[in-house]
Amino acid sequence: MAHSPTPSVDNFDRKILDIVQVSNRTTSDQIAEQIGLSPAAVQRRLKRMRAQGIIQADVSVINPKAIGYAMTFVVQVTLERERVDLMHNFKKEMNANRSVQQCYYVTGSSDFILIVTAVDMEGYDNFTREAFFDNANIKSFQTNVVMDPVKVGLTIPIDDQQD
Amino acid sequence: MAHSPTPSVDNFDRKILDIVQVSNRTTSDQIAEQIGLSPAAVQRRLKRMRAQGIIQADVSVINPKAIGYAMTFVVQVTLERERVDLMHNFKKEMNANRSVQQCYYVTGSSDFILIVTAVDMEGYDNFTREAFFDNANIKSFQTNVVMDPVKVGLTIPIDDQQD
DNA sequence: GGTGAAAACGTTACGAG
DNA sequence: CTCGTAACGTTTTCACC
Numbered sequence: 397m398a399h400s401p402t403p404s405v406d407n408f409d410r411k412i413l414d415i416v417q418v419s420n421r422t423t424s425d426q427i428a429e430q431i432g433l434s435p436a437a438v439q440r441r442l443k444r445m446r447a448q449g450i451i452q453a454d455v456s457v458i459n460p461k462a463i464g465y466a467m468t469f470v471v472q473v474t475l476e477r478e479r480v481d482l483m484h485n486f487k488k489e490m491n492a493n494r495s496v497q498q499c500y501y502v503t504g505s506s507d508f509i510l511i512v513t514a515v516d517m518e519g520y521d522n523f524t525r526e527a528f529f530d531n532a533n534i535k536s537f538q539t540n541v542v543m544d545p546v547k548v549g550l551t552i553p554i555d556d557q558q559d
Numbered sequence: 560m561a562h563s564p565t566p567s568v569d570n571f572d573r574k575i576l577d578i579v580q581v582s583n584r585t586t587s588d589q590i591a592e593q594i595g596l597s598p599a600a601v602q603r604r605l606k607r608m609r610a611q612g613i614i615q616a617d618v619s620v621i622n623p624k625a626i627g628y629a630m631t632f633v634v635q636v637t638l639e640r641e642r643v644d645l646m647h648n649f650k651k652e653m654n655a656n657r658s659v660q661q662c663y664y665v666t667g668s669s670d671f672i673l674i675v676t677a678v679d680m681e682g683y684d685n686f687t688r689e690a691f692f693d694n695a696n697i698k699s700f701q702t703n704v705v706m707d708p709v710k711v712g713l714t715i716p717i718d719d720q721q722d
Numbered sequence: 723g724g725t726g727a728a729a730a731c732g733t734t735a736c737g738a739g
Numbered sequence: 740c741t742c743g744t745a746a747c748g749t750t751t752t753c754a755c756c
Contacts, residue, residue: 405626413626416619420583423731434743439732450625455618456579458715462613463568463576465715470665470672487709494716500674502633502703509633509703511663513715540665540672546650550711552621552628552676553657586750597724602751 405450407556408433412441413451414554420454457549465513468497468542469520472506473528476535483507486533495523506538568613570719571596575604576614577717583617620712628676631660631705632683635669636691637698645696646670652694658686669701 405413411431415422424435424442431438445451460466475482483501490499490510498511514520520539528534568576574594578585587598587605594601608614623629638645646664653662653673661674677683683702691697 410626413619413621417621419617420619421617425731435731436733436744437742440741443733445625448625450622451619452622453620453712454582454584455620455712455714456576456583456614457616457618457713458576458580458717459613459615460715462608462611463573463715463717464720468663470663487707491710494714496710497713497715499708499710500631500633500703500705501707501709502705504703505701506703508709538668540663540667540669542663542665544650544664545662546664546671547654547659547662548713549616549618550620550660550713551618551657552623552626552660554621554626557627588750598750599725599752600723603723606752 405445408437409441409445409450410554410556412438413445416442416451417551417554460513464515467514467516467520468545469510469512469514470540470542471510471512471537472540473508473510473537474505474535475507476533478507479533482533486531489527489531493523493527495519495527567611568608571600572604572608572613573717573719575601576608579605579614580714580717623676627678630677630679630683631708632673632675632677633703633705634673634675634700635703636671636673636700637668638670639696639698641670642696649694649696652690656686656690658682658690 408431412427415427415430424438427433427438428435442451446454460468473486475486486508487499487501490496490508495512495514496510497513500509501507502509512520512523514523524537524539528537571594575590578590578593587601590596590601591598605614609617623631636649638649649671650662650664653659653671658675658677659673660676663672664670665672675683675686677686687700687702691700
């Protein structure tokens, strides 16, 4: 965390990002037409932004139900002690745990907030056992069952700016 | 919620999903080699899964910092009354609000849990004003500032199964 | 499901502004 | 330094087996 390799995102980049973050299978020709650039220029910019880490990844979003993961949970975890090494350990565990879709370290009432998927309640129960009860440093956790995933995804508001 | 349109996801499909949910720019040849199928077969399966909605979307994940969205928040919202029409309204508003990355309707202590991005604290303040204070049906909300987005994304654990 | 040809797409080199 | 055009290599698509 010591270097920022010059963002350099202009308005053309922003327009491209706004499109690909919704659908990255949009062809360069389509993007080019929409933003008023040549297909090659669009490709060059995409390649540059992927290399620079502005575009972090290109992924398919899978319908959880299609593969039997019918339930989603939002879990708030409070640690016993906020020691740096224990926290680092917890982060590593969450990264490794395939049931954990997302994990945020937050300020406020709890320490971590997780988005967890499971096949069913029994599957979630197993997850809590493995992830929490076997962990001495976890003070408490509170579960919210998701009844409706109103909005999912990681779309970021991208607006034009005057550079 | 009355019909499941025949999942029909076999182990080849699962292996393909496991790859494309991490990187959907992997070529059919690469996937084919990894799972032991021909490139054309892989393509056919991908096309089918996209048509069936098993693959919901194909998106680029953008680094929020690259476009100036440096802060993330987890917000828990409690409504005054859980009336169906008011809830439906709230869902629509969250879907339309570009600051709201994710929105879950949950059971438990609060009604909705949001993941919100903002340029800075002032941007978040503006968001709360527009989204919450102008809404008579919102009882309370509690904000957690994300200090470390330990794990983001929507990867789902996909394992082989015996069909 | 596999094979191969045709079409579409992404990539790169070149010249121009 | 970045654009657009055009040639090139790769990938996807589709008809057929």
